[in-house]
Amino acid sequence: GKKSAESAAGSSKASSTKITVQLDWFPEPEHGGLFQAQAKGWFREAGLEVTLVPGGPNALVNQRVGTGQAQIGQGESVTTLLDTHKGLPLLQVAAVFQNDPSVFLLHAENPVRDFKDLNGRKIMARPGWVFLDYLRQKYAIDFTIIPFNFSVSNFIADKDFIQQGFYIAEPYFITQGGAPAPRYLYAWDAGYDSYGVLIANSEWAKNNPAALRAFLAAYVRGWDDYLHGDPAPAHAAMKAANDKNTDGFLEFSRRMIIEEKLVVGRDAADSARIGRLDPARYARQIQIIEDLKLAPAGALKVEAVMSTDYLPSAK
């Protein structure tokens, strides 16, 4: 690990530090901070040469960061905890979303009103999503899982369909497809409050603290500007990287991120501190993993899996 992390960092000492960021999906507003910072040149200003690598269904963010093929990646916190437990050298260094926007989408008239009602239902979701295990355990229910295929067609065509979705994206395509806006069941309402996070290779982070700090500072500035300023530079870059992005979609998704306070957090007190991570929430997430017997008690330590050291300090 050391060797590859060093070579990744060392190869660029000459001029500016090269950083590869592995995205979890094709470029979309969920990557708004990154693209805005990139488009405005703030990474370059900080002496960083940043490459944003589009993801997809097989983005393998944690594996690519863990093996040093990328230095930083965007992902989800509980899954990342599991991968850290499996031995990947990962460190969660900043929040993207204070709440992971993965929710269940339902039609308005669907009789399911609560998680308990999911018992015996069919749900399209990623079978590996820890939240599913969490629901089964917490409510003592079971349901049938259909593998997630990244499409909303079944949802539009079938009034009884329930599926996992990023609620800052799918609802747009659902309404565009002629169906009424869906209802959501939020994971955090069940007590499952995972983050959308930035993950760094921990060895690289240890060896390049300055670069990481500079990166996160530009990143936070990027989000702030994307949310409160003119998103046009980021959107132009997103369209260049993915020509299927339409203005309507980009605008919708950004609006959802703003309205749902995903980046700033629903906790008004801290809303200026974009990217903040709360160790107490990590302790709860580790507890969830231990309760589900996905890792033995004590195997995961909060200090080892996340760090707020690299974030810009609170004003």
Add this chain to the structure above:
Amino acid sequence: MNSRALRWLLPLVLAAVLLAGWQVLHHSLPPTRRFLLPSLPQLAEAFRVHGAALLVAARYTALAALGGFALAAVVAAFFSLLLASSGLVRATLYPYLMGLQMVPVIIIAPILILWVGPGAPSVILVTFLITFFPLVVNTTQGLLSVDRAHVDLFRMGRAARWQELLLLRAPAALPYFFTGLRIAAILAPIGALTADYLVGSSSGGRSGLGITALLFSARNEIPALYATALVGCLLGFALVAAVSGLSWLVLNRWHDSYSPSDK
């Protein structure tokens, strides 16, 4: 004697060499990447831990594979006979059958889920789609490749079309059919696994190998993922062995591929 002993020994030696090579490769990888190629003890451990679950999943996938395979064999035999029955039918139908094979499963997955429903029926259907075409191509080619002199015999005997097809072309095409069957046998379990991955369903903690693989993959349980792939391979080998046995039974008495090299 000697050569017969070799025939058993050499594959075993190669297996040992490959396993040793695997183990060496594992240890020669940088530690951060070692997880990509689990060591043999890790694999064994994965089998120990997940063996029971894999067995359940394998049974489910094996049934789907067999279902799709059997369906493909029957339907392919039928369509091949139809295609071989006349050039006109061939020109008319072949492109659509090809088209059927060329529909990407990943694209029709939502439609299958909606119209056929997730789970076994869709998995069997996808397995069928994947295994069907090699069978049709091979069998049709076999039906067309029949010895000209034998066709003349049947024409002289004023055989009806169907007689020529069933009594001459069908048996003559058997070696081709079995070749197709062997390909289909290899494709069926992996096709069923893939189908399960795309249009399967899991409930009560029971699922096929595809969803199991998806789960292991999401949890980064690489040794278990390899174990899952291995179980898929074993299913494939079992099916191939069955087909080869059947092929020998049917063909050995007359086909040149089974004639002893010296008598």
Add this chain to the structure above:
Amino acid sequence: MNSRALRWLLPLVLAAVLLAGWQVLHHSLPPTRRFLLPSLPQLAEAFRVHGAALLVAARYTALAALGGFALAAVVAAFFSLLLASSGLVRATLYPYLMGLQMVPVIIIAPILILWVGPGAPSVILVTFLITFFPLVVNTTQGLLSVDRAHVDLFRMGRAARWQELLLLRAPAALPYFFTGLRIAAILAPIGALTADYLVGSSSGGRSGLGITALLFSARNEIPALYATALVGCLLGFALVAAVSGLSWLVLNRWHDSYSPSDK
């Protein structure tokens, strides 16, 4: 004359009937589901809007398909000769080649991405893996199915092993090889599309048909999704046509599958 006209007419008539049926089906669906089976004008519109993008993606996927196909043809020819060269080699190697085919692409996709990296090399490799085996099975079967009397001729002529293999078995296996090639030609574009879906890369905003399909699917652009699948099919047909032409060139003068039914 009449039958020749039919040969052109019937496929066209069937095509017209199927298209009309499609259109009728579209309109007979409940409005909420109609989008799953876009009407022909919607399809045409999708081609108009996304045609340019599809062309770029198709070129990318076509290159990957051709690369994987060519690689498979060459490697399969080599391995088939190796396998046919002795029963010992066959017993030793065949299981591993089968194993190669039976490794589920969806399982090795992550491993490929981590080792080879996402993008063209991985896509070509996966296409190779998908198309390779039908070629090996067919060609090997062809090499083994050679007429016993011809083997005797070569043995009598004290042919070296390689002479028997290259001068007798190889040409005799051509009909089988071309059958395999035809299957591979059908599998290659759809394999490349699937591979692109699994291990492709969209860096630089350029991607193949697989990622294009994925994006259209995620965005519920169903007509565009169908258009993408159709483009994949067209690639397949083009490749099959090329293989069939080549097969005719090589075989028509001597092989019974091309002998006219009456002269």
Add this chain to the structure above:
Amino acid sequence: MVTAATATPTTAIRLENVSKSFFASATPILAPLSLNVEAGEFVAILGPSGCGKSTLLRLLSGLATSSTGEIAVDGHPPGQGDDLAYVFQDATLLPWLNVAANVETLLRLRHVPADERARRRDAALALVRLSDRAGAYPRQLSGGQRMRVSLARALATEPRVLLLDEPFGALDEMTRDRLGEELLAIRERQRWTALFVTHSVAEAVFLASRVLVLAARPGRVAHDLRIDLPYPRNHDTRRDPAYLRLVAEVSARLRAVDPEAAAA
């Protein structure tokens, strides 16, 4: 057992100006050729290798179509009549069937009931002396045995017109002579019309009521000779001076035809 066909001889095979070329441009394989064969005739065909004998039989059986001219076999266009059997120059046994099943093949095509099929198969196998090899597969037979199975297969159909392309070519003289005599005996019972290609003048004269000597390039009938030896013929016929004279005469005619073939 005497049928109407023998009582009032009718035309079994008629060719009028029949020619055959494989390519429109090339010299024809068969020149325009006219021929009438009465029902019940036994016609032997002699001629140099490659002169078109097999082609002629293929035209009559409907397996090849003539380039010009008209053909009628047993009152039908070629390939349309129901009662023709053709023993090919090669045995063309189906490798996946054993000897017994091969002999039954043509009967099966005609939906002959199983017991009748078994009866005829056994009779035909006994005739070619291969009853004890009924269970063998073609690849376990000698060349001559294979040809005999092929002959048995044709005879079992009890046809009205029988085309034979060197059926005895791969057989020793004893077997040949014996089978020739058997063939004549069967003919007494089954009363088919036969066209029999052979390279043995003695055999032609012994069997046939008429001998055609073909010349090559293009194939044509050079001589059409009546063999006026009385049937039944048997061992004694072979020593009959009239027979020997005819053999010598046909040989001479054939020899006279040959120089043209030698140019081929």
Add this chain to the structure above:
Amino acid sequence: MVTAATATPTTAIRLENVSKSFFASATPILAPLSLNVEAGEFVAILGPSGCGKSTLLRLLSGLATSSTGEIAVDGHPPGQGDDLAYVFQDATLLPWLNVAANVETLLRLRHVPADERARRRDAALALVRLSDRAGAYPRQLSGGQRMRVSLARALATEPRVLLLDEPFGALDEMTRDRLGEELLAIRERQRWTALFVTHSVAEAVFLASRVLVLAARPGRVAHDLRIDLPYPRNHDTRRDPAYLRLVAEVSARLRAVDPEAAAA
């Protein structure tokens, strides 16, 4: 052109107690059989269909292995010597090669240089009178033409031991006689030792320096006859009373052997 081999005759083919059974239990196809053929001899083999003639040639060529006994061909175990050619009972032409390429096949296996190969191919094709069909594919040939190509293929190799299994079976008498004479002429030049299976007694006596008459069940040498007619033999030989007497004698011997075969 006279080589040492003719000056001091040596043993070209030697069989000692050779037998062959296809299944351990069954009656053997060939009974224990011992035989010596001197270099330069021309041995004709006669015998009823299925008596084991082809099997004998297959044993000598190494294509089949004997169940018991010892075989040496040209001083080597069967299948090990370099200078043997075998004309099979069937033509076994490669369908994907034209006539010319088929004739060259065996030369190619022996790495004969291209120009020498072309020379020998043309000579061999001229011999069997198929020069004008050099570009044709096997399926465009008549049965007899195919056998002639097969013969040309073997002769082009200029072997030391030549095994021929009814090479003239599918040919008319003229072609047969002519090819027989050509064969003897070539033998003068190439001086091989020949084993020649035929069903024609006249042909056997005309060609051979020695005639073996095989009996069936099990295959064995019933008669071993020396043919003391002087070489070169030609048209006149066929009218030589000594020749005619020998033909009659061999015929009688063969006929005497037959009843046993008839039981088969």
